[in-house]
Amino acid sequence: MTANLDRCEIRSVDPEKVELAKKRLLDDEVYAGLAETFAALADSNRAKIIYSLIGQELCVCDIACVVGVSESAVSQHLRILRTLRLVKQRKEGRMMYYSLNDDHIQTLLGVCLEHVRHG
Amino acid sequence: MTANLDRCEIRSVDPEKVELAKKRLLDDEVYAGLAETFAALADSNRAKIIYSLIGQELCVCDIACVVGVSESAVSQHLRILRTLRLVKQRKEGRMMYYSLNDDHIQTLLGVCLEHVRHG
DNA sequence: TTAATATATGCGTATTTGTTAAAATGCCAC
DNA sequence: GTGGCATTTTAACAAATACGCATATATTAA
Structure with missing residues (x-):
């Protein structure tokens, strides 16, 4: 949206800060990668799976057992x-x-x- | 899915591990909270917003400018x-x-x- | 009035999880 | 080896829903 950028350059309140922040920005693929990784964690069952795996390894069958979903579903989450x-x-x-x-x-x-527990 | 649980008790490979893991589980709301928080980070533009805010504060207008989306969109992300x-x-x-x-x-x-950068 | 931000609403799209069924893969008895 | 069973993976499909953004309107402050 170039229109916004134009408008923004006019409207920016602190152009220096903006310029600095823009320079510090990473490649877009990095944010996409971050988002993708966070998205993988953004599911209750997957969070539960990961939590179950802290400190021990488990087979698919046992993970399904612990988390309480079908083995197929677990396999796809995995x-x-x-x-x-x-x-x-x-x-x-x-x-x-x-x-x-x-x-x-x-x-x-x-x-x-x-963070979730205590602000 | 109680059906799975029943089946699972029979099929679990290592019942001790499973029992242990089950005991360690947290309340379901916690996983929901985790997922919710991760979901908030699971968007390129929001990740970019947060990255822009490292070490400095910015107003909505300037964030829009840095990230390159409309102020309304930024406001909603915020x-x-x-x-x-x-x-x-x-x-x-x-x-x-x-x-x-x-x-x-x-x-x-x-x-x-x-993690995203180096395995 | 104007500026800056927030919210409401709607839209089109895309994604999601899970189920079922089938397909790999490896083990074991014979 | 062959057949059968157990474990996991994959495919296809369905329904639901969630998402981000734009537009328009509302709020709040100068």
Whole structure:
């Protein structure tokens, strides 16, 4: 929307701040990536899945059991989390064990949990 | 889905782990809150808004200018972020200045950014 | 009145989760 | 090996709903 930009340059209250902020901006793909990752966490069941995986690995079947949804649904949730590298998998026989991919995830969940609980 | 639960108790591979994980589970509202908060971050423009607010406060007009969307759209995004206490506002005359509510937000964005960039 | 922001409403689109069924994959008995 | 069973994954489909934005109107302050 170039119209807005034009209008904005006129209307901006503090052009210096605006210029500075614009320079600091990252590539658009980065925000898209951030949004995509946050979106993967923006589901109750997926949040619950991740929470269940803190400190232990679980197979699909047991995750379904803990969270209380069908195995198919769990598998599809896990695919989303896997695609964004939030969880990793380990195959053992016909079982697939899932665990958190790294500490980022636990931190994200922990910080957000803190925010949700106490302002 | 009680049907799944029944089936699950039979099918669970490691009942002890499952029991343990179930006990550790939080109230459902917590996961809903987590999901809601993450959902607020799960939008490119909102992520960009938050990123713009790191280290400085900006008025609605300037945010619109930086991010490149209409002021109305920005205002609506800000309402979402405000509702979830991700940003706070300060009124000065007829201007409304927004800033990050606390360090949680910056941490969330920072950790997620790290994850998006390097695995 | 005008400026700055907020809210209401509507629209078109897109996305979402979950179910069912089928398909891979691996194990085991025989 | 073959057949059968268990575990997980994928595909296709449905319904619902959620989303972001624009337009217009309302609020609040100068």
